[in-house]
Amino acid sequence: MPDDILCWWTRVSKRVYFRLSHADYASSKADKSIFLSEYLFGWLFQQPCSVGTPQKLCMAHGIQVPQAADDALSNILTMQALLKGIGFPQSRLYTPPEQWSKDTPAQRGSPTFRLLYDPETRLLHRSDCDCLPEARYLPGYTSFRVPIRRGYQACICCRREYFEALRKRNAEWISRADYPFLYSGNSRVFHTKSCPHVLMIREIRYTFHYDTCARSRRPCKLCRPHPHTPYLEAPKSTSPVSPAEVADALKRFYQAKQDQDDIWSQKGLTASQRDRALQLTHPGLAFWAGAGYQTFHVKSCPKIAGLSQFRGFPRYRDAVQAGYSPCRLCKPTAKQDIPYSIPITSQVRPGECCETLAQWCSEHRLLFQHDERYFILRTAAGKWRIHMCLRPVQLEHINLITNPRCQTYHVQPRLFLSLRDTFDYIIHHDKTLLKRVGCSQIAPRQSEDI
Numbered sequence: 001m002p003d004d005i006l007c008w009w010t011r012v013s014k015r016v017y018f019r020l021s022h023a024d025y026a027s028s029k030a031d032k033s034i035f036l037s038e039y040l041f042g043w044l045f046q047q048p049c050s051v052g053t054p055q056k057l058c059m060a061h062g063i064q065v066p067q068a069a070d071d072a073l074s075n076i077l078t079m080q081a082l083l084k085g086i087g088f089p090q091s092r093l094y095t096p097p098e099q100w101s102k103d104t105p106a107q108r109g110s111p112t113f114r115l116l117y118d119p120e121t122r123l124l125h126r127s128d129c130d131c132l133p134e135a136r137y138l139p140g141y142t143s144f145r146v147p148i149r150r151g152y153q154a155c156i157c158c159r160r161e162y163f164e165a166l167r168k169r170n171a172e173w174i175s176r177a178d179y180p181f182l183y184s185g186n187s188r189v190f191h192t193k194s195c196p197h198v199l200m201i202r203e204i205r206y207t208f209h210y211d212t213c214a215r216s217r218r219p220c221k222l223c224r225p226h227p228h229t230p231y232l233e234a235p236k237s238t239s240p241v242s243p244a245e246v247a248d249a250l251k252r253f254y255q256a257k258q259d260q261d262d263i264w265s266q267k268g269l270t271a272s273q274r275d276r277a278l279q280l281t282h283p284g285l286a287f288w289a290g291a292g293y294q295t296f297h298v299k300s301c302p303k304i305a306g307l308s309q310f311r312g313f314p315r316y317r318d319a320v321q322a323g324y325s326p327c328r329l330c331k332p333t334a335k336q337d338i339p340y341s342i343p344i345t346s347q348v349r350p351g352e353c354c355e356t357l358a359q360w361c362s363e364h365r366l367l368f369q370h371d372e373r374y375f376i377l378r379t380a381a382g383k384w385r386i387h388m389c390l391r392p393v394q395l396e397h398i399n400l401i402t403n404p405r406c407q408t409y410h411v412q413p414r415l416f417l418s419l420r421d422t423f424d425y426i427i428h429h430d431k432t433l434l435k436r437v438g439c440s441q442i443a444p445r446q447s448e449d450i
Contacts, residue, residue, distance in 0.1 A: 038097040106140030108132040113140025167199040179206035195223035253342040256283040284341030285312030301330035349418035365443035381430040
């Protein structure tokens with residue numbers, strides 16, 4: 001009917017429906033559509049669980065949901081049960097949704113969020129601070145990173161930690177910057193990189209040119225910048241992998257560990273269902289294709305639920321070269337590639353050093369040499385260079401089977417949490433390579449040079 005209101009859970013739900021059903025989207029624009037998530041997230045804001053799917057919200061609030069399969073009818077029944085269970089009035093659907101904060105709310109004394117922000121006093125507190133009100137849900141944070149970026153003022157209970165975090169953040173930013181002059185947007189003074197005052201600036205700005213600063217600001221009387229202040233280039237990293245890529249690999253590794261623990265703790269899963277779920281937690285694969293289909297997807301694609309016998313790819317071009325086409329629903333792109341990953345079996349092992357690697361090489365009769373930065377070893381199939389000062393361990397390789405005269409190392413796409421994992425990977429990699437060419441001896445000839 002023309003007066004009916006179409007209720008969707010999110011805006012994506014509406015777009016997906018019209019894309020898959022081939023319904024007339026133009027005629028539907030005349031109907032009024034609302035998105036329940038925009039209403040309910042604000043309605044539940046002051047409660048412990050306020051964001052999530054209808055099924056998650058029902059479970060958090062003790063609302064019984066239908067046990068049917070995950071289809072459209074069961075989703076509708078779940079949303080109806082949720083609206084009824086939380087007492088959401090229907091009259092609110094005729095007015096625009098209230099604005100709500102996306103910060104996770106927490107109460108005083110929260111063990112998870114050690115920092116709480118009080119919007120009334122506009123102060124950031126530790127969760128055990130006596131100045132916090134009782135029985136109120138406040139935006140919670142696990143670190144000072146977001147509060148510093150938003151410019152929150154700190155209570156006396158955490159002021160020292162707040163300024164220590166600010167100095168640490170600024171020191172890290174300044175060490176990576178190539179600009180000789182720094183200043184704050186609301187200050188009338190500018191500084192050099194070595195000035196101690198810049199460590200307390202909340203919003204740092206940079207420039208190469210002295211005149212840009214001197215036009216509206218005066219030089220700092222402590223560091224005394226001048227037009228001929230030398231250009232200090234930031235030290236280049238000796239790591240073949242950027243810090244951001246290392247951080248992403250660690251994040252995917254720990255998330256995969258958590259997902260696997262959750263899967264093993266679930267009861268009622270068959271062996272095939274568990275194996276299928278565990279396969280999708282692989283931290284080194286970004287794209288997935290199922291047997292019998294010519295499209296590949298990302299892990300979050302709804303079509304993944306109907307696939308089996310997965311084949312994974314770390315990079316977009318790998319999937320395309322294998323003959324698959326990108327899914328039109330999830331629309332995978334090369335920006336989602338996983339260039340570096342940590343094997344799920346890798347683990348931290350304390351007490352490892354160059355002498356440990358030397359002992360393992362001697363046991364396998366491998367040639368090796370090392371200094372403070374690198375440990376280089378040679379097998380019958382290749383040369384390997386291990387970065388000893390980096391954690392996770394980063395590895396470079398020369399394939400002597402396909403390129404016997406090559407002298408340039410290439411970076412391996414895997415990172416490792418320990419030297420034991422690194423060495424085991426080298427042995428397995430070269431044994432597999434030698435087996436393909438019909439050789440079983442991994443140790444190089446004694447006449448060869450490293």
